[in-house]
Amino acid sequence: MSAQRLSEWWPLALAFVGFVLLPALDLLPTELLRLLASIGTTAISVMGLNLLLGYTGQVSLGQAAFVMVGAYTSAILARETGLSFWLSMPLAGLAAGLVGLLFGLPSLRVRGFYLAMATLAAQFIIPWVIKAPEKLATLVGWLTLGLVHPTWDSTLTGGATGLQVPAPVLFGSTLDSTRAEYLTVLAVVVVAFLFQRNVVRTRTGRALVAIRDNERAAEVLGIHPYTYKLQAFFLCALYAGIAGALQAHFRRSISPDAFTLASSIEQLGMLVVGGAGYLAGPLFGVSLFRLMQDIIVRVTPTLREIVPRLLPFVAQTDVDTSFRPLIFGLTLMLFLIYQPLGMAHGVRQLAARWRARVPSR
Amino acid sequence: MAECVVLGKPCFLLAQWLMTGVMVGSIYSLVALGLVLIVKASGIFNFAHGYLMLLGSLFCVTIFQALGEQNLWLALLVTALLMVAVGFLIERAVMRPLLGQPLLTTIMMTLALTQLMQGLITLFWGVSAIPLNIFVYGPGDMDPATGAALTGLPLKPLILESKSWLGGNIIIKQQFVLSFLVSAGLVLLFTLFFRYSRTGLVMRAVAENPRLAQAVGLRVYFTLGLAWAIAALLGAAAGIVQSGGSGVDGNTIPLLALRAFPAVLLGGLESIPGAILGGIIIGVVEVMVTGLVDSTTGQEFAPFLVLILVLLIRPQGLFGQREVERI
Numbered sequence: 001m002s003a004q005r006l007s008e009w010w011p012l013a014l015a016f017v018g019f020v021l022l023p024a025l026d027l028l029p030t031e032l033l034r035l036l037a038s039i040g041t042t043a044i045s046v047m048g049l050n051l052l053l054g055y056t057g058q059v060s061l062g063q064a065a066f067v068m069v070g071a072y073t074s075a076i077l078a079r080e081t082g083l084s085f086w087l088s089m090p091l092a093g094l095a096a097g098l099v100g101l102l103f104g105l106p107s108l109r110v111r112g113f114y115l116a117m118a119t120l121a122a123q124f125i126i127p128w129v130i131k132a133p134e135k136l137a138t139l140v141g142w143l144t145l146g147l148v149h150p151t152w153d154s155t156l157t158g159g160a161t162g163l164q165v166p167a168p169v170l171f172g173s174t175l176d177s178t179r180a181e182y183l184t185v186l187a188v189v190v191v192a193f194l195f196q197r198n199v200v201r202t203r204t205g206r207a208l209v210a211i212r213d214n215e216r217a218a219e220v221l222g223i224h225p226y227t228y229k230l231q232a233f234f235l236c237a238l239y240a241g242i243a244g245a246l247q248a249h250f251r252r253s254i255s256p257d258a259f260t261l262a263s264s265i266e267q268l269g270m271l272v273v274g275g276a277g278y279l280a281g282p283l284f285g286v287s288l289f290r291l292m293q294d295i296i297v298r299v300t301p302t303l304r305e306i307v308p309r310l311l312p313f314v315a316q317t318d319v320d321t322s323f324r325p326l327i328f329g330l331t332l333m334l335f336l337i338y339q340p341l342g343m344a345h346g347v348r349q350l351a352a353r354w355r356a357r358v359p360s361r
Numbered sequence: 362m363a364e365c366v367v368l369g370k371p372c373f374l375l376a377q378w379l380m381t382g383v384m385v386g387s388i389y390s391l392v393a394l395g396l397v398l399i400v401k402a403s404g405i406f407n408f409a410h411g412y413l414m415l416l417g418s419l420f421c422v423t424i425f426q427a428l429g430e431q432n433l434w435l436a437l438l439v440t441a442l443l444m445v446a447v448g449f450l451i452e453r454a455v456m457r458p459l460l461g462q463p464l465l466t467t468i469m470m471t472l473a474l475t476q477l478m479q480g481l482i483t484l485f486w487g488v489s490a491i492p493l494n495i496f497v498y499g500p501g502d503m504d505p506a507t508g509a510a511l512t513g514l515p516l517k518p519l520i521l522e523s524k525s526w527l528g529g530n531i532i533i534k535q536q537f538v539l540s541f542l543v544s545a546g547l548v549l550l551f552t553l554f555f556r557y558s559r560t561g562l563v564m565r566a567v568a569e570n571p572r573l574a575q576a577v578g579l580r581v582y583f584t585l586g587l588a589w590a591i592a593a594l595l596g597a598a599a600g601i602v603q604s605g606g607s608g609v610d611g612n613t614i615p616l617l618a619l620r621a622f623p624a625v626l627l628g629g630l631e632s633i634p635g636a637i638l639g640g641i642i643i644g645v646v647e648v649m650v651t652g653l654v655d656s657t658t659g660q661e662f663a664p665f666l667v668l669i670l671v672l673l674i675r676p677q678g679l680f681g682q683r684e685v686e687r688i
Contacts (some may be wrong), residue, residue: 059468096507113406113468117626118672120619121665128661215550261619262479265472272469307484311539318487326480337458340466 023182033182039290040284041246044192046271046282048239053268054276055200056232057212062103062119063267065126066237068259069096070244072130072157075165075254080156085168089188089245096241097234099126104233108226110192111215115233123261130157131256162255165248181250188246192239197279199235208232211276269332275344284343289328295351296323370653377531378652379645384537386644387544388603392621393628393636394548395595401631402564402588403454403571404464410470411486411618412478415611417444417597418604421488437601448590457582458587462572475615482611490610495656516672540602547598551591552633564588607634620647620660629681643667 019036045067052058062179074092077083083091085186099122107118129136133152141149157163169185175184199205207228210218215225244340248254266289274285303323339346392410399407407413420443424438455474480626493666520530555561566574567584575581624643628635643664651659671678 021647046654053465057465059465105670105675110672110676113464114408114672114676116468117622117668120622121574124661124665125669128657132657135654135662138654186669242372261654262476268472269476311485312483315487318483321488322483323479324480326477326484329473329475329477333455333477336473338472340462349600349615 008022008219010019019186020183022178023179023186026179030178033178035290035294037178037182037185037250038050039286040182040189041250042206042267042270042290043282043286044185044189044246045240045243046274046286047196048243049190049267049271050276050279050282051196051199051208051239052232052236053271054278055120055205055212056208056229056291058108058233058234059113059118059268060118060233061116061261061264061268062122062126063236063240064259065119065123065175066096066100066240067244067247067258067263068126068130068254069237070098070241071248071254071259072163072244072247072304075163075248076156078166078249079163085245085249086170089249092245093241097238100237101234101238104230108229108233119264120261125261127256128264131160133157157256158254158304160256161174161356162253163248164253165251167252168249176252183244184250188242192242193279193283200279204228204231205308209275225291266328269328272340273332273335273342275342275346278342278348280347281344283340284347288343289331292327292331293324296327367596373531374652375534375649378648380531380533380647381537382648384533384644385643385648386539386619386624386641387548388599389624390548390637390640391544391595391599393604393624393640394551394633395592395599396593396621396625397628397631397633397636398551398564398588398592400568400625401561402568403456403467403585404568405467405471406630407592408468409474409478410592410621411615412475412482413447413593414600414603414618415482415595415609415614416447416478416600417483417593418600418609418614419491420444420597421601422491422604423486440597440601441594444593445590446628448588448593449586451593452582452586452589456585476678478506479611479615484586486609486611490608490612492608540605543598543602546623546635548593551595552637555633560584560587616660620664623664623671626668626678627671627677631682632678632680635678635680651678 023033023036032342045063049060049063052060070092074085074088077088077091078085094285103118103122104115107114115225132154134154135154137152138148154160164264169175170180175181200208207218208222208231210221211225211228219225270285270289271282272285273288274282274283300320300323302321308314308316335342377655388617392414395413396407396410399405399410417440421436421440424439425433428436451474455470456467459470471518520532555564561585563574563579566577567581571581574584597619600609603614603617604610620643621640624639625636627642628637628639646663646667649659650663
């Protein structure tokens, strides 16, 4: 009996020692902490996608754009009003969620992949607005026949060059070390994870799953698909916004060119490979791809020597830029064909097999 | 005679933009046709079409250069054969294992394909734009000023006399006229092919229900492979027509394909005439907005605003069928 109780809490204790105690005592190398912090930040955004794709069955191609909304909202609030990071981060999430609703409203009425199309539009329109808000102001002026004349201009958003962002401050001390970044990200990841888990367990969560599995049947059961899909999409963008705020304040600078369609696709791929519709899916997927990217960066000098020798027409400089999308695309394809339910599903199968094993005596 | 001015711009400029827009739009129509074809045959929306365009034009450039820039027709023929092979390969290796999987999986697969193809193309051809000399008249064409071999387009702009009634002459780059003619010809060819051949019908049957189609003896796999091959051909054609003027640019061509998505949705997902009209409308919108405001607004904002409006007002598109569901 006590052995079973023990087996339930030892993973948690181990995780606490590994992820909190060791970093807090400064016993882990900075490089590792930086990697973990980057995994955590991306994982928050991918958790949002998980609520949308994994639990509701809708595709968003604009997650990076919503991360961008969060990053810029938090940065601008901190720069213009001096608002504390701890307030601007939730506000950034809220702003991203509202912008998300704006794009979700027209497309979630119709079924199929129309949300993918609307979010593709978001992925172009949002950076366009942030790079040159004055153009949007002109447009608003035209559309309201000159009644409204907004005075937005690119001093607010930094235009094409981007913004410098102040580091978060906690009880008078500036959090600008990698360790502080790691611990903050870890705290937000834990909250985001628990929230995701609770949403999935509520009535809303079950409604989302019902919509994913069969929208018609869900409707017959009295679930209003439009409302619930909107809720899921709002949460998805909200998670993106929070990830964006973390990214902006700890990287200390943001540039409008960092939030690309490729990044949105990458997040989708991370989710699918990790296991969409599994709570742990985002963590698995993001960890796998971040580790692979880290390895690619490490072996690039070797690849630069080897690849052009094997294929004489390849230029050395192209080796650097080509391997990341190449490996990403290949991994995602292999998973889609051989393990479409993702790593989390595979792990669960292994665990089940382990539990069902014949005890050897 | 009074100056003709609308929206603060002289009329001849507006007319010029309108005509250029139609011609640019013809390229979008060609891209949209390739997208609609895959939707019709397999219900898959192919996000990787832009990379098929890029691959086709890169094949063409490489073969053309390998042949000493002498024989364009041979280069085009070899490119076409290669693209057919690529189309069948994609269907066999990538899409066939997913037959019967949900829509989301197939969308993810075409997205994965974009990344894989981007990586491969970067590895083999690099990231900088490659000039494509196909419109140079013949070997030995020199730039009169520098004596260097011409890499750009030596075609003279076309001037339409309209000074008397629009207040200025309409000037149109001939490369646009050429791409318009090529696009229009190909669009016509494929529209006729689908209307008057059995293949179009078989493709619809396969899209509707692959298993049923197989049961009545249709060659499902071959038909799907054929659809991908034709889409790859159409993509290559659009890519070559586009880059004949400006060179093959790995950054702009996939973006161009993304701007054809609003065209497809505007026309109606499964409608060939819709794709053609949608492409032309998007082209006109893009060029007009580019003229009136600037090019980022025309290319990154306006087409996608159209997309949002379509979703808001008429999600099935101009010629699309409202989805009827039987439970």
